[in-house]
Amino acid sequence: MKRNVLEIRWHGRGGQGARLAALFLGEVVLETGRYIQAFPEFGPERMGAPVVAYDRISDTRIRDHSGIKNPDVLVILDPSLFYACDVLSGLKEDGIILVNTTESAEEIKAKLEIQDSRIKVWTVDASGISLSYLKRAIPNTPMLGALAKVLDTSGLLKIDFSLMFSSLERKLSEKFRGKEELVIGNLNSIKKAYEEVRGG
Numbered sequence: 001m002k003r004n005v006l007e008i009r010w011h012g013r014g015g016q017g018a019r020l021a022a023l024f025l026g027e028v029v030l031e032t033g034r035y036i037q038a039f040p041e042f043g044p045e046r047m048g049a050p051v052v053a054y055d056r057i058s059d060t061r062i063r064d065h066s067g068i069k070n071p072d073v074l075v076i077l078d079p080s081l082f083y084a085c086d087v088l089s090g091l092k093e094d095g096i097i098l099v100n101t102t103e104s105a106e107e108i109k110a111k112l113e114i115q116d117s118r119i120k121v122w123t124v125d126a127s128g129i130s131l132s133y134l135k136r137a138i139p140n141t142p143m144l145g146a147l148a149k150v151l152d153t154s155g156l157l158k159i160d161f162s163l164m165f166s167s168l169e170r171k172l173s174e175k176f177r178g179k180e181e182l183v184i185g186n187l188n189s190i191k192k193a194y195e196e197v198r199g200g
Contacts, residue, residue, distance in 0.1 A: 017140030
């Protein structure tokens with residue numbers, strides 16, 4: 001399932017951190033020597049409004065700088081977006097969908113009427129994990145942990161989780177300088193989501 005260029009499209013709502021998660025993923029992957037792009041789709045980013053962000057990852061220089069129309073992976077931070085916009089648009093026929101939800105992968109497949117066995121669905125309760133560790137339902141960092149597991153398990157992107165975790169620890173410490181509890185809460189949520197994501 002290895003791709004020349006791995007394309008990931010993030011869907012969330014303003015305030016859920018899709019843009020920041022895409023940026024963190026790109027920075028982590030950059031440290032492995034790969035080429036990356038990580039950028040949001042610009043628009044009115046009001047709290048609660050739909051937000052889209054992108055990651056492109058490759059072992060060679062990336063020439064395409066457009067938005068991602070045919071993603072290999074969809075990361076859905078808010079399942080209500082299934083009914084607000086066409087988040088599944090352009091997903092490759094053997095693509096992967098990772099959803100922040102309390103529902104199982106089978107339930108999401110049935111809800112979305114996905115009958116093609118080549119499309120794999122994974123789920124994790126990222127909002128619940130975030131509430132447990134951060135006292136707020138901000139699912140972006142737990143989704144990073146879940147995505148790391150999904151990419152590794154699927155063979156799309158091999159990254160040592162311990163190295164990724166160390167990189168994220170540094171980045172979170174820089175972003176939340178002096179807020180040790182926030183750093184620890186985010187790191188714990190990343191680990192928990194990595195362990196709890198299910199599907200495939």
